[in-house]
Amino acid sequence: MDENYEVIVVGGGFAGVAAARHLGRKGVRVLLIDKNPYHQFQPLLYQVATVQLGVSEVARSLRDIFRGQPNVRVVVEEVTDVDPHAKRVTTADGKTYEGRFLVLASGAEANFFNTPGAEELTFPLYSVEDAVNLGGSLSMMLEDADREDDGRPLNFVVIGGGPTGVETAGALAETVKYVLPDYFSPRLANRCTVHLVDMIPNVLNAFGDKSKEYAGRRLTRMGVQLHLGTPVSEIASGKVLLKDGTEIPADVVVWAGGLKAGPVVTGSGLPGGRGGRIDVNPDLTAPGVEGVYVLGDAANMTDAKGNKLPQLGSCALQAGKWAAKNILADIEGRGREPFDYNDKGYMAMVGRGSAVAEMGPGPKRLLLTGPLAFLGWLGVHVVLLSGTMQKIRAMATWPSDYITHRRSFVVLSRPDGKRR
Ligand SMILES: Cc1cc2nc3c(=O)[nH]c(=O)nc-3n(C[C@H](O)[C@H](O)[C@H](O)COP(=O)(O)OP(=O)(O)OC[C@H]3O[C@@H](n4cnc5c(N)ncnc54)[C@H](O)[C@@H]3O)c2cc1C
Structure with missing residues (x-):
């Protein structure tokens, strides 16, 4: 010992x-x-996965967090x-x-819920490593498609219509719309389609009806094809099969299913x-x-x-x-107290300029959409950041990032062997 x-x-x-x-x-x-030697900030992983943010924006060294705290020893x-x-x-x-x-x-x-092919053929999105694998594979696939320039359609399928799936599908649609024409060519962008699949007939199921409708409408307007109300039965090479017999062609499948x-x-x-x-x-x-x-x-x-x-x-x-x-x-030697959670509500970023937030404790939450919802999101998520400098930087950069459609195309490590 x-x-x-x-x-x-x-x-x-x-x-x-x-x-x-x-x-x-x-x-x-x-x-x-x-x-891992770092603390991860999962709310922004989808931006790493869609090649818009680098790793240092979503991971902070645990040694840095506990520097000056001699009572805490970190072991990796x-x-x-x-x-x-x-x-x-x-x-x-x-x-x-x-x-x-x-x-x-x-x-x-x-949790792949024993869906055949899901563990082997999809990209989960829970950790920094997952986000880098997905983002790196995506960027290499785009490079291949641009080089070959054969006009073949490219399909990105996101499974799961909760906040992670909605944010990822929205960010992928924005990458297609704003990043590809800028960094590659409009021809490549025209070949890409983003799909979002969920067995439930709406997205953001934990949210209220207005939020669900808002998110579904915004995603559709951003060009995301919604396949709702039918479960996935299998992931096979190059396609996602649904229980009703639908086959969705798939070059990249993201698992945000649970x-x-x-x-x-x-x-x-x-x-x-x-x-x-x-x-x-x-x-x-x-x-x-x-x-x-x-x-x-x-x-x-x-x-x-x-x-x-x-x-x-x-x-x-x-x-x-x-x-x-x-x-x-x-x-x-005092008595323990039951956890008294301070409920700040639910939030999701559907895309730039469109967020949805149900603020405050349930069941009567205040529904916000668009920039006001983003401000709510910003307030809650800045609190989650682990350091003062991180909080200041986020307050300075996130608002302009949210409003503008300027996107960077970041470098992520090349995940040879992890391409699916
Ligand atoms: C893509 C995504 C987006 C999200 N967006 C939001 C959001 O916008 N707002 C929000 O409030 N919540 C969001 N969440 C949920 C939120 O991130 C999680 O609820 C939260 O991170 C849970 O915190 P945790 O400390 O329990 O676990 P985690 O943050 O997952 O931390 C677990 C830690 O345990 C370590 N670990 C695991 N196994 C081992 C092992 N065997 N040995 C040693 N270490 C181990 C991991 O490396 C990790 O550092 C999101 C989650 C995901 C996946």
Whole structure:
């Protein structure tokens, strides 16, 4: 065994970073383990995936975040085994770490729902690595198509009409409309079609009716072909097959069809609920074991009234802070409190100039669309950024980025062998 820590945190996402930061500031010795040396900002991954943003815009070094916090030690290694009863984790290099408390904040991964061909032939979009694979493959495919210039149609299919799918399909449509004519040729742009598929008859199903209609209308106006109300039955080479017999030709397929908990949680022996996530107690502790917290996308969390909470960055961040407070209460012998989520609503960017936001706590949310919705989105997402400089830069650049149709075509690593 390595050293002893008061708290072991697995995962440096919104939840893990918030918990470690809060505890470290209060003088608690924390070990934060992540398989990557960076903290990822998922709300903008779709822009990396569509070659509009570089990696440094969506990932920040964990060492930078915890610089000046001597109570938090960062270890970069994959956690391969978790023993919740011993509060012990084992990493891929065979080391074990044990604490008095264990915080599992390892996020989620794509759920392909056993759809034939999906795991092998589609690009999921959950991590920086996923976004770079997709963006790099997309840019190389465009280079190939431009070089060959054979007039063959190019079809990009996004599966899943939730916020990730809508944002990705919208951004792809904008890449086709504004980037390709500028950086390649209008001929290449004319060959491209973006499709969005969902088994539900509308997009943004978690939103209200007006938001769903607005997003569907905007996507259609941007040239996205919507295939709604029929499930995908199979992904085959060069096509997506729907249950009603429709075949959509496909050069690139993006999987935004759902998430499930990753192996850290599913292999922990803790009882799994919906999506393999842990149904945590109202105070964010895992059921049936002392001193273990499960947070963010790894958990099915509820608010103080027992309502299910969404898989959102703001929810994960608040849960991280709340768990830290409850751990401090445990240490000081005080009682833990149930998680009181401050619900800021739901938001999605359909495209530049068109966002949709349902602000404030449900069920009576304030519906905003267009620039006002973007301002709501900006307010909520700037809070999620991990550093003051990042917040200032975002406030300075995101508004002009939203209004203008100027797009860059960034360099991403060439993912040879990852092309699908
Ligand atoms: C494409 C996309 C767009 C989104 N857009 C928005 C949005 O606009 N607004 C919003 O509020 N929410 C958005 N979300 C949801 C939000 O990003 C998540 O709810 C949030 O990131 C969950 O935080 P987390 O800390 O639980 O997990 P994550 O942020 O996923 O962090 C998990 C961490 O655990 C690490 N990890 C995983 N497995 C291991 C292991 N075995 N060993 C060590 N480390 C491990 C990972 O490297 C990662 O750093 C989006 C999600 C996606 C996928």
